[in-house]
Structures are given as C-alpha cells and as structure tokens.
Amino acid sequence: MKGYRKYFLNKVGWLLITFVFAFVLNFILPRLMPGDPVAAIVSRLAQGMSNTTGVQKIYQQYADLFGTNKPMIEQFFIYMKNVVRGDFGFSFSQYPRTVADTLKSAIWWTICLQFPAIIVGWLIGNTLGALAAYLKGGFDKVLMPVSIFVSNFPAFGMAVIFMVIFGVTLRWFPTSGGYGFDLIPNLSWGFIWSVIVHYQLPFWSIVTIAIGGQAIGMRSMSIYELNADYVKYSRFMGIKDRKIVGYVFRNAMLPQVTGLALSVGTMVFGALVAEIIFSYPGLGTTLLNGVMGQDYPLISASTLIITVMVLSANFIIEILYGIIDPRIKASQAD
Amino acid sequence: MKHTIQQVFHSGKFVVGFFIFLALLLIVIVYPLIITDSPLQIISQGTFFEPGIYVSVYDSIGSPTYTLNLVDAAAKRIASKLSNDDRLAMKDWLVADGIPESQIDINNIKQLLDQWVNNYDPTKDIEGMTNAKRQYYARVNTSLKGILSTEGAAIAAINPQTGALEQTGVVKLSDYVNISKVANVRVLPLGTDNFGRDVLTELVRATGVSLEIGFVAGIIATLIGLTLGLLAGYIGGFMDDVIMFITNLFTVIPGFVLLILISFSIGQDKRGAVTIAVVIGFTSWVWTARAVRSQVISLRNRDHVNLSKLSGHSIVHIILADILPYIASYVVMALILQISSGILAEASLSILGLGPRTTEVMTLGLMMNWAMIYQAQILGKWWAYFPVLVTIALVTFSMNLMNTGLDQVFNPALRD
Numbered sequence: 001m002k003g004y005r006k007y008f009l010n011k012v013g014w015l016l017i018t019f020v021f022a023f024v025l026n027f028i029l030p031r032l033m034p035g036d037p038v039a040a041i042v043s044r045l046a047q048g049m050s051n052t053t054g055v056q057k058i059y060q061q062y063a064d065l066f067g068t069n070k071p072m073i074e075q076f077f078i079y080m081k082n083v084v085r086g087d088f089g090f091s092f093s094q095y096p097r098t099v100a101d102t103l104k105s106a107i108w109w110t111i112c113l114q115f116p117a118i119i120v121g122w123l124i125g126n127t128l129g130a131l132a133a134y135l136k137g138g139f140d141k142v143l144m145p146v147s148i149f150v151s152n153f154p155a156f157g158m159a160v161i162f163m164v165i166f167g168v169t170l171r172w173f174p175t176s177g178g179y180g181f182d183l184i185p186n187l188s189w190g191f192i193w194s195v196i197v198h199y200q201l202p203f204w205s206i207v208t209i210a211i212g213g214q215a216i217g218m219r220s221m222s223i224y225e226l227n228a229d230y231v232k233y234s235r236f237m238g239i240k241d242r243k244i245v246g247y248v249f250r251n252a253m254l255p256q257v258t259g260l261a262l263s264v265g266t267m268v269f270g271a272l273v274a275e276i277i278f279s280y281p282g283l284g285t286t287l288l289n290g291v292m293g294q295d296y297p298l299i300s301a302s303t304l305i306i307t308v309m310v311l312s313a314n315f316i317i318e319i320l321y322g323i324i325d326p327r328i329k330a331s332q333a334d
Numbered sequence: 335m336k337h338t339i340q341q342v343f344h345s346g347k348f349v350v351g352f353f354i355f356l357a358l359l360l361i362v363i364v365y366p367l368i369i370t371d372s373p374l375q376i377i378s379q380g381t382f383f384e385p386g387i388y389v390s391v392y393d394s395i396g397s398p399t400y401t402l403n404l405v406d407a408a409a410k411r412i413a414s415k416l417s418n419d420d421r422l423a424m425k426d427w428l429v430a431d432g433i434p435e436s437q438i439d440i441n442n443i444k445q446l447l448d449q450w451v452n453n454y455d456p457t458k459d460i461e462g463m464t465n466a467k468r469q470y471y472a473r474v475n476t477s478l479k480g481i482l483s484t485e486g487a488a489i490a491a492i493n494p495q496t497g498a499l500e501q502t503g504v505v506k507l508s509d510y511v512n513i514s515k516v517a518n519v520r521v522l523p524l525g526t527d528n529f530g531r532d533v534l535t536e537l538v539r540a541t542g543v544s545l546e547i548g549f550v551a552g553i554i555a556t557l558i559g560l561t562l563g564l565l566a567g568y569i570g571g572f573m574d575d576v577i578m579f580i581t582n583l584f585t586v587i588p589g590f591v592l593l594i595l596i597s598f599s600i601g602q603d604k605r606g607a608v609t610i611a612v613v614i615g616f617t618s619w620v621w622t623a624r625a626v627r628s629q630v631i632s633l634r635n636r637d638h639v640n641l642s643k644l645s646g647h648s649i650v651h652i653i654l655a656d657i658l659p660y661i662a663s664y665v666v667m668a669l670i671l672q673i674s675s676g677i678l679a680e681a682s683l684s685i686l687g688l689g690p691r692t693t694e695v696m697t698l699g700l701m702m703n704w705a706m707i708y709q710a711q712i713l714g715k716w717w718a719y720f721p722v723l724v725t726i727a728l729v730t731f732s733m734n735l736m737n738t739g740l741d742q743v744f745n746p747a748l749r750d
Contacts, residue, residue: 018586025592030599148738152730154678156685156702157723160711168712175712265588273682277706291598291687299598303591310588 007322015315022307026300027079057090088301093293099301102286107305109178110282114271115313117203121210121267122260128211129218130249133226143215151212155205155270159277162205173201176279202278206271217259221252254325261317265310272306338663341743348739354732358725362542371532373539373696377520378530381708382715385525385533389511390518395489397516399509407507409443416443420474424450427471430460450478525717527701528708533717540696541725544677547611547697548729551676554615556669559622564653566623567630574627581623589617593679597688607690607697614679622668629661663744667737674733681726698726 070078082089088099128147132140150158167175179185180194225231225248234244275284283302290298342348371377421440429435431453440446456472486506490499513519524533566577596613597605633639634657642656677698683689684699685706692700701722705711710718 014582014586018583021583022587022591025587026595029592029595148734149727149731152674152734153727154681154723154730156682157726160706160719160723164711164716168714262585265590269588269590269682273685276685287594288686296598299594303595307587307591310591311586314586 004322008319011315011318011322015311019308019311022311023080023083023304024076026304026307027076030296030300083304089297091293091295091298093289093295093298099297102298103283103301103305106281106283106286106302109280110272110275110284111309113199113202113275113280113282114206114268117206117271118210118260118264118267120203121207122214122256124207125211125214126218126253126256129215130222130252132215132219133222133252134245140219144219147212147215147219149212150208151216153209153212154273155209156273156277158209159202159205159274162201162208163277167201174198175201178281198280202274202280205274206267209270209274210267213263214256214259218252218256221255222248225249225252254321257317257321257324261314261321264313264317268306268310268313338743342740345739345743347735347742351732351735351737351739354728355736358541358729358732359545362538362545365535365538369535371535373536374531374693376530377532378526380530381526381528382710382713382718383522383526383530385523385717387513388520388522389513389516393517394511395503395505397511399505399511401506401508402510403508411507412443412447415477421446423470424474427460428453430463431458447478450475524721525715527718528704528710533701533721536696536701537698537721537725540698540701540722541729543607543695544680544698544726545673545729547607547614547680548673548677550608550611551614551618551679552669552673554612555619555672555676556622556665558616558619559668560626560665562619562623563626564630564657567627568634568649568653568657570631570634577623578627581620581627584617584620585624589620590679590682592617593683594686594688597683602691605688605690607695610680610683610690611676614676614683618672618675618679622665622672625664625668626661629664630657633657633660663740667740667744670733670737670740674730677726677729698722702726 086100088103091097091099091102094102125147128143132143163175166172174180174197178195178198179191180198183191183194185191228248228251231244231248234247272282272284272287274280275282276288279285283306287299287302289295290302343352418440421443424446425435425438425440428438428449433449433453438446438449454471454475456468456475484507486504486509488501489503489505491502492498493500522532522534524537527533527536562577562581566574566581593613596617597610600609600613639652639656642652647655680689680697681699681702684697684703687703689700689703690697692704702719705715705719705722708715708718710716
C-alpha cells in the first residue's frame with residue numbers, strides 16, 4: 001500500500017505542476033505575440049460587433065480584467081483571481097452573454113459525447129485486436145488493413161462520411177445539432193428521444209476512429225505476449241488454453257491502458273473537430289464560434305477547460321493503471 | 335547502407351506505400367507543367383458545377399455541323415427532359431383513363447408518349463383529381479409539345495439597323511458538332527467548388543502545399559526532438575532532468591491546445607502556410623524526444639562508444655559517428671509519422687477556421703473547410719469534399735504503410 005501511495009502522490013504532484021504550466025501558457029502565449037492584446041481585441045471588435053456601447057463596455061472590462069497597464073505579474077494574478085471565481089469575462093461575439101454562461105452547457109454536451117465514445121471505441125478496438133491476434137487467418141487479414149486505413153483517416157473525414165451515408169442518403173439520423181432545432185431543452189420524452197437520435201452519428205464516428213488505432217496496438221501487443229516464454233512454458237505444463245489466453249490478454253491490456261492515457265489528447269482533438277462537422281453543441285463548436293467571431297475570451301476559456309479535461313482524464317487513467325498493474329507498486333516500493 | 339535499402343525495398347508494405355506516395359508526388363509535380371491554369375482562378379459564375387465537359391454553346395453554333403442519323407436520338411432527348419416522376423404521373427393518368435396497367439411501360443418512352451398523345455384530353459374529368467393535379471398534367475402536356483417537335487431550332491440575330499430579329503440559321507435535330515472543332519471546351523473532371531474554381535487543379539496544388547506543410551512541420555519536429563533527445567540521453571545529469579521535465583510537461587498538456595492558442599494569437603493576416611507548418615512543428619516534437627532519449631541511453635554505455643570516448647573524440651564526433659547511425663532508422667520512421675500527422679493537424683486546424691489565409695494558398699484542410707461551410711455534404715456535391723478526403727487518406731495511409739514496412743525491417747520481432 002505504501003508503494004501505491006507514493007505512486008499516487010507522484011501523479012498528483014505531476015497533475016498540479018502540469019496544470020500550473022498549462023494555465024500559465026494559456027495566459028502567456030497570446031501576450032507573447034507582438035502588440036497589445038486589448039488593442040488587438042478592440043480592433044477585431046469592429047468586425048465582430050456593431051453595438052458601440054457594447055464595444056465601449058467590453059474595452060473597459062478587458063482593460064480592467066487584464067490590467068494591461070500593470071506589470072505582467074500583476075496581470076497574471078488578476079486573471080487568476082477572476083478565473084478562480086469562474087469569471088472569464090464577456091464573450092465578444094455573443095455579448096452580453098458571459099463566457100462562463102456560454103461554456104456551461106457546452107461542457108456537458110462534450111463530456112457526454114466524448115467520454116463514452118472514447119471508452120466504447122477503446123473497448124471494441126482492444127477486443128477486435130485481441131481476436132485478430134488469437135484467431136489469425138481470415139479475420140486478421142481483413143481486420144488489419146481496414147484498421148490501418150481507418151486509423152489513418154482523419155476524424156472529420158469519418159464524420160463527413162457517416163453523415164453522408166446515414167444522414168443524407170439513408171436519412172436514418174439527423175445531420176446536425178444536439179437536438180431538434182424546433183425543441184427547447186426540457187425533460188420530455190420528445191426532447192430526450194431527439195437528443196438520442198442526434199447523438200448517434202457523432203458518437204459512432206468518434207468510436208470508429210478510436211477503434212482503428214487501438215485494434216492495431218492491441219494486436220501487436222497480443223502477438224508479442226502470445227510468443228512470450230511464459231506462454232510456451234504454460235503450454236508445456238499442460239495448462240488449459242483458455243486460461244493462458246486470459247493471462248496473455250491481461251498482460252497485453254496493460255500497455256494499452258497507458259496508450260489510452262497518452263492518446264486521449266489526440267482523440268479529444270479529433271472528436272472536437274467531429275463535433276464541428278455535426279454542429280454538435282459542445283466545446284468544439286464553441287471553439288469554432290470563438291474563432292469565427294474573433295472571440296478571444298471564449299477561445300482562451302475553452303482551451304483552458306479542454307486542457308483541464310484532458311489532464312484529469314490522463315490522471316484518472318494513470319491512477320487506475322496503478323491499481324491494476326502490480327508492477328507499479330513493486331517498482332515504487334524499492 | 336546499400337544492403338539496408340535493398341532490404342527495405344523487399345518489404346511489401348513499404349513498397350506499396352512508397353509507390354502510392356511517389357505517384358501522388360509525381361502528380362503534384364507533373365500536373366502543373368501540363369495544365370498551367372492558376373489553381374486559385376475563379377472560372378465559374380455560381381457554385382459547385384458538376385464534373386463534366388463544358389462546351390461553349392456560342393462556339394458550337396458557329397462550328398461545322400455533321401449530320402448523324404442515330405436511331406435512339408429522339409428517345410434519349412425526351413428521356414433527358416422527362417423525369418421519372420413525370421413518367422409515373424403520366425402512367426397514373428393513363429391508368430385512370432382506362433388503359434390497362436400491363437400495357438404501360440414507363441421505361442419505353444416512345445410507346446408511353448404515343449399512348450399519351452393519343453389518349454390525353456385536358457377537358458376529361460377524372461374522378462377525385464384535384465385542380466392542382468389537373469393543372470400539373472396540363473403543364474406536362476405543354477412541355478411535351480416542345481420535345482416532340484421534329485423541326486430544328488432557328489438561330490436568329492438582331493439586325494443592328496432595324497432592331498428586328500433575322501434568322502441566320504437553323505439547327506436541325508440531327509446536327510452534331512465535333513468537340514475538337516469547338517474553340518472553347520473546358521474539361522472539369524471534378525467540377526468547380528464554392529468559389530467557382532476548378533476543383534482538380536486546386537486539389538493538386540493543395541496536395542502540394544499540404545505536403546510542404548507536412549515536410550516542414552515534420553523536419554522541425556524531428557530536429558527539435560532529435561536534438562533534445564540526444565542532449566538528454568547522452569549528456570544526462572542536470573541537462574537530462576531539465577529536458578525530461580519539459581518533455582513530460584508537453585506530453586500531458588495536449589499539443590493541439592497550444593496549436594490552437596498560438597495560431598489564433600498569430601492572427602488571420604499573418605497566418606501563411608509556412609507559419610502554420612512551423613507552429614505545428616514546434617508543438618509536436620515530444621514523442622521523438624522521448625524515444626530518441628531512451629535509445630541513446632541504451633547506446634551510451636556500449637563498447638564502441640566507450641572506445642570512442644577513450645580515444646578522445648569530442649562529444650559532437652561521438653554523437654555524429656557512434657550514436658546517430660544506430661538511431662537513424664528510428665529517426666526516419668519518426669519523421670515519416672510526423673509528416674503525416676502534420677498534414678492531419680493542418681487539416682483539423684483549417685476546419686477550426688485557424689488554417690492559413692485562404693486568399694494565397696489552398697491546402698487540403700482549407701478545401702475541406704470551405705466545402706463544409708457551404709454544406710457540400712448535405713447538398714450532395716461530393717466532388718467538393720470526397721476527392722479531398724481520399725487524397726488525405728492516401729497520403730497518410732501511404733506514409734503509415736512505409737512506416738510499418740520499415741518497422742518490420744528494423745524490428746525483426748514484429749515480422750509476421
């Protein structure tokens with residue numbers, strides 16, 4: 001148990017350090033660019049808004065919020081204080097809505113879409129990969145090229161193809177939005193059904209993308225393990241095949257868990273872009289709106305939240321990994 | 335060296351990937367030499383023209399005509415004007431009129447038309463038919479009159495003196511022009527896009543630009559990763575700690591977030607293809623650095639390296655002569671993967687609206703982005719997005735095949 005606590009504390013430490021760095025980068029990157037950010041913001045406002053009182057108010061607010069006339073360190077603390085209170089300022093493109101208000105709903109759409117999709121994709125992918133390694137032959141011959149092709153296919157491409165086949169040609173599912181555009185979010189059956197129907201295409205396109213890469217990884221890990229000495233030894237000992245396979249896949253799974261932790265960032269990026277294709281009301285679409293409306297506060301807050309989401313996902317996976325892999329405890333105990 | 339290359343080219347996967355890639359590269363290089371139209375030139379008025387051969391109507395009137403007596407010409411002409419729905423409606427009318435359904439064949443246009451002409455009577459009152467439907471039949475009937483005419487169309491010009499129309503010629507039904515005799519013919523194999531540009535020409539140029547972006551991004555990422563990995567792995571100590579700290583940080587902080595923040599901060603006006611490539615390169619070196627470091631650590635204490643150290647060679651010499659050759663194969667593989675992920679990163683970034691400026695260059699991502707903005711996928715304009723997707727998939731697929739092939743050559747354990 002002591003070994004595990006050490007591992008846990010180490011991971012918590014890393015989580016905090018990376019979070020601080022991500023936060024600082026989120027603050028400092030735009031300010032490293034030449035020019036005064038507030039001035040740049042105001043010059044962009046002319047494109048995004050026509051409401052002059054709004055422009056005035058936003059200029060005032062951001063001059064206060066960023067405190068551009070103050071030294072960088074002080075600006076940072078002002079920014080931090082505001083963010084801790086959940087105050088990301090006003091959105092330029094959707095004034096007078098605040099950024100926090102815009103993001104509040106988007107976060108849940110994204111979490112409910114991406115989290116299950118990535119987990120399901122990971123599970124299916126690993127099962128298929130393990131089967132391909134174990135069954136070999138025709139199944140492997142078909143699955144592998146398809147997986148390689150799918151995993152190289154851009155996430156947005158898969159989204160577009162799903163949309164054209166199932167949304168436009170077959171008309172099984174609606175092509176865009178998170179729910180019917182004629183509905184107001186409430187808890188009626190009609191609304192829930194609409195959400196479920198709109199959920200399918202984005203969900204399955206993200207799942208498909210996740211399957212490909214995972215299947216390839218799991219297959220090669222399983223082949224490696226199936227040829228390991230302990231498998232041969234167990235066979236000589238006359239242990240049943242079924243039992244050996246159980247051990248093999250448990251061992252092959254472990255690197256795949258780390259693999260998930262490391263690829264979660266890329267997957268989330270792909271999924272965000274897929275959201276855009278389906279105009280799903282999540283963070284991806286919010287990000288796009290931010291870019292289109294030259295809405296700096298919205299983008300900055302979205303990227304911060306996405307970073308936090310990816311960091312936490314990583315952290316959770318690594319903690320779970322510590323629990324399921326006994327070697328972690330052993331290595332930390334030394 | 336020669337032996338290694340021979341070995342690499344014995345790998346089926348590598349060869350397939352290599353040839354797909356080479357073919358794409360050749361097209362990108364050769365196509366602009368043959369078809370010299372500017373890829374960004376707007377040639378059509380209107381959006382999303384279908385793929386096909388566009389023949390100037392004006393020029394074809396003036397070109398020499400040839401008489402061809404083709405049997406099915408009339409039927410084809412009618413078929414192209416009479417939609418399937420119209421034909422079904424005509425059948426419904428005829429059935430209601432009392433003709434047995436078995437005698438009507440909507441695919442046999444000649445017979446259908448004969449039946450229609452003989453039986454249709456606008457004044458006849460069919461039970462249960464709405465007025466709108468009756469008028470629809472009347473409209474169909476009028477449009478058929480034009481199709482059934484056996485005389486040609488007259489060509490007239492306005493007389494500049496009197497302002498009256500004067501007939502200058504007649505186009506007979508059996509007149510044909512030879513496309514090669516028409517002055518202005520434009521082949522648009524993939525139609526035009528939302529701006530009215532030739533999609534194929536644009537696609538070839540965009541593939542070139544995307545490959546450039548991939549190469550620049552890949553080379554930058556690999557160089558940074560290689561340098562940091564070598565320094566951390568070989569020199570070790572404090573240097574290693576610092577570099578590993580940074581590397582670990584950027585492993586966890588998602589690279590695409592930095593990519594989005596930097597690209598947005600640069601601003602639309604300053605984002606060119608090269609800028610984007612550099613930004614992608616600077617945000618994707620982490621994996622190379624980690625892998626190079628771990629390989630260098632395993633090489634550091636080998637006998638030949640120690641011997642080199644004892645002989646008093648400089649660090650630079652040791653790295654270049656005793657370590658680099660051993661990790662070269664890995665670095666090449668990493669470079670290939672970096673290039674392909676660089677191309678994908680650019681495409682994803684463009685869909686977010688953070689790609690290079692549209693006015694100067696076209697990239698695969700930008701083409702995709704514009705097709706999506708104009709809803710080509712919902713309107714069924716497949717030529718605007720599908721070829722782009724296929725190209726992206728081919729590029730990344732070929733590179734990954736090469737990579738898998740190389741991997742099998744250099745890691746014998748992975749061979750099937």
